Amino acid sequence: xxxxxxxxxxxxxxxxxxxxxxxxxxxxxxxxxxxxxxxxxxxxxxxxxxxxxxxxxxxxxxxxxxxxxxxxxxxxxxxxxxxxxxxxxxxxxxxxxxxxxxxxxxxxxxxxxxxxxxxxxxxxxxxxxxxxxxxxxxxxxxxxxxxxxxxxxxxxxxxxxxxxxxxxxxxxxxxxxxxxxxxxxxxxxxxxxxxxxxxxxxxxxxxxxxxxxxxxxxxxxxxxxxxxxxxxxxxxxxxxxxxxxxxxxxxxxxxxxxxxxxxxxxxxxxxxxxxxxxxxxxxxxxxxxxxxxxxxxxxxxxxxxxxxxxxxxxxxxxxxxxxxxxxxxxxx
Amino acid sequence: xxxxxxxxxxxxxxxxxxxxxxxxxxxxxxxxxxxxxxxxxxxxxxxxxxxxxxxxxxxxxxxxxxxxxxxxxxxxxxxxxxxxxxxxxxxxxxxxxxxxxxxxxxxxxxxxxxxxxxxxxxxxxxxxxxxxxxxxxxxxxxxxxxxxxxxxxxxxxxxxxxxxxxxxxxxxxxxxxxxxxxxxxxxxxxxxxxxxxxxxxxxxxxxxxxxxxxxxxxxxxxxxxx
Numbered sequence: 015x016x017x018x019x020x021x022x023x024x025x026x027x028x029x030x031x032x033x034x035x036x037x038x039x040x041x042x043x044x045x046x047x048x049x050x051x052x053x054x055x056x057x058x059x060x061x062x063x064x065x066x067x068x069x070x071x072x073x074x075x076x077x078x079x080x081x082x083x084x085x086x087x088x089x090x091x092x093x094x095x096x097x098x099x100x101x102x103x104x105x106x107x108x109x110x111x112x113x114x115x116x117x118x119x120x121x122x123x124x125x126x127x128x129x130x131x132x133x134x135x136x137x138x139x140x141x142x143x144x145x146x147x148x149x150x151x152x153x154x155x156x157x158x159x160x161x162x163x164x165x166x167x168x169x170x171x172x173x174x175x176x177x178x179x180x181x182x183x184x185x186x187x188x189x190x191x192x193x194x195x196x197x198x199x200x201x202x203x204x205x206x207x208x209x210x211x212x213x214x215x216x217x218x219x220x221x222x223x224x225x226x227x228x229x230x231x232x233x234x235x236x237x238x239x240x241x242x243x244x245x246x247x248x249x250x251x252x253x254x255x256x257x258x259x260x261x262x263x264x265x266x267x268x269x270x271x272x273x274x275x276x277x278x279x280x281x282x283x284x285x286x287x288x289x290x291x292x293x294x295x296x297x298x299x300x301x302x303x304x305x306x307x308x309x310x311x312x313x314x315x316x317x318x319x320x321x322x323x324x325x326x327x328x329x330x331x332x333x334x335x336x337x338x339x340x341x342x343x344x345x346x
Numbered sequence: 347x348x349x350x351x352x353x354x355x356x357x358x359x360x361x362x363x364x365x366x367x368x369x370x371x372x373x374x375x376x377x378x379x380x381x382x383x384x385x386x387x388x389x390x391x392x393x394x395x396x397x398x399x400x401x402x403x404x405x406x407x408x409x410x411x412x413x414x415x416x417x418x419x420x421x422x423x424x425x426x427x428x429x430x431x432x433x434x435x436x437x438x439x440x441x442x443x444x445x446x447x448x449x450x451x452x453x454x455x456x457x458x459x460x461x462x463x464x465x466x467x468x469x470x471x472x473x474x475x476x477x478x479x480x481x482x483x484x485x486x487x488x489x490x491x492x493x494x495x496x497x498x499x500x501x502x503x504x505x506x507x508x509x510x511x512x513x514x515x516x517x518x519x520x521x522x523x524x525x526x527x528x529x530x531x532x533x534x535x536x537x538x539x540x541x542x543x544x545x546x547x548x549x550x551x552x553x554x555x556x557x558x559x560x561x562x563x564x565x566x567x568x569x570x571x572x
Contacts, residue, residue, distance in 0.1 A: 046456055047454035047455065047456055048454070050454075050456065050457055051451070051454060054451065065439075249435075250437055253435050253437065253448075254448070254452065255421070255424075256395060256397070256424060256429055256435075257424065257425075257429070257448055257449045257452055257496075258421045258422065258423075258425030258426075258427075258449065258453065259421060259452045260418075260421040263452055
């Protein structure tokens with residue numbers, strides 16, 4: 015619309031157009047403008063968030079806490095699994111022999127057991143070895159010195175042959191050892207280990223349920239924030255619609271705002287998990303030290319952190335999309 | 347360009363805003379729509395911008411029957427119409443430049459091209475120097491001119507203005523109306539709703555007179571542009 019170029023406008027007006035379509039643009043430019051519009055949405059939404067810092071911080075904090083809870087539970091379970099993993103794998107059967115059984119008889123019994131197909135290995139621990147170990151670990155060295163004779167029996171440590179934890183086969187072996195006259199006591203914690211496995215499975219399922227609930231909460235928090243934002247910008251939206259903005263254009267900044275909320279919330283959740291680790295630092299290190307060198311703390315894995323960020327952003331996006339689509343449907 | 351055929355509009359309350367209105371406006375024509383308040387001027391413009399739909403009759407713009415435009419296609423029709431409002435309806439939290447650029451951003455015009463057009467439109471309304479200003483720092487007349495720049499930046503074949511000089515003093519009003527007349531001279535159809543009879547007389551253009559929803563006069567001065 016420039017008075018210095020009237021002929022062009024007259025030509026345009028004289029054309030018998032089907033729909034009034036002002037700007038004509040090529041495919042390349044169209045792609046460029048599509049990118050421009052998305053960049054515009056991405057950054058204008060960020061601008062809107064920083065324009066109201068307090069409201070944004072509050073929303074992000076709520077999302078961050080909601081996402082941090084299942085994430086913390088995940089880290090705790092991960093560590094419990096790592097610690098208990100050794101226990102669950104250890105399927106050794108500890109056989110305490112009758113004190114009357116001497117070293118030779120014990121060796122003979124070990125030889126008998128070794129011949130069985132379902133036994134991989136048998137270790138004999140003499141009373142002397144047991145006493146030495148006890149002296150070292152318990153700190154009762156002086157008390158033990160008082161004893162006139164060694165009260166400890168010979169112990170056989172039997173490793174079942176089956177590679178997988180086949181409870182039925184192991185129990186048949188346990189029954190056979192118990193039936194032996196030379197046996198005093200058999201210690202085999204299958205039931206306890208099964209219970210631990212069940213508790214772990216329950217914990218993992220509970221973490222999933224919690225994550226689903228708090229994910230839904232995130233969806234609702236973002237949705238409600240976006241809904242209020244849209245209500246506050248009703249006039250601006252009305253103007254854009256009169257200028258020919260479609261729902262996609264109007265919705266875009268809000269959907270991107272939802273993306274930012276989710277993304278920032280997820281980052282906050284990760285920071286919160288790291289913060290909790292630092293806050294628990296002293297006691298946790300003592301606990302780990304008590305296990306000796308073979309237990310280490312497992313922090314949030316990079317992959318899990320990445321999944322949290324992606325999941326948070328996706329939740330924010332979806333929540334904002336649902337809310338804005340619903341809200342625009344009402345105002346149109 | 348515009349064709350109304352026996353158009354009637356009845357609102358839900360049973361109020362007849364328009365009754366049996368028929369007229370045509372050609373490209374390059376500037377037309378005033380006048381009448382007392384509540385005569386149906388705003389309703390007539392709202393039918394063109396598809397804010398309202400007629401209860402009966404047919405409205406055509408650029409040969410398109412607006413009754414056949416589905417909701418999804420409404421934005422596309424609106425992109426072909428430059429709209430000017432009495433209260434200018436600028437986005438107060440954006441600069442003058444961003445306000446004028448809005449229709450181009452919506453239409454997906456590449457940035458460099460858009461910037462050129464925005465400056466040309468601002469130049470046209472004499473506000474090129476204020477492109478970075480916030481609308482709140484402008485006078486009422488300047489704000490209205492920003493609104494006009496926004497309406498023309500997309501080079502629409504049709505401009506509709508609802509009481510564009512309602513809040514302006516007579517001298518500013520004449521300046522604004524002369525701008526509209528210039529757009530008509532270069533082939534744009536311009537439809538202006540106004541109740542300022544003195545101003546309308548001075549502009550010496552075609553006038554449609556509405557009274558209680560009926561078109562009672564279609565006055566064409568002899569030297570009207572065609």
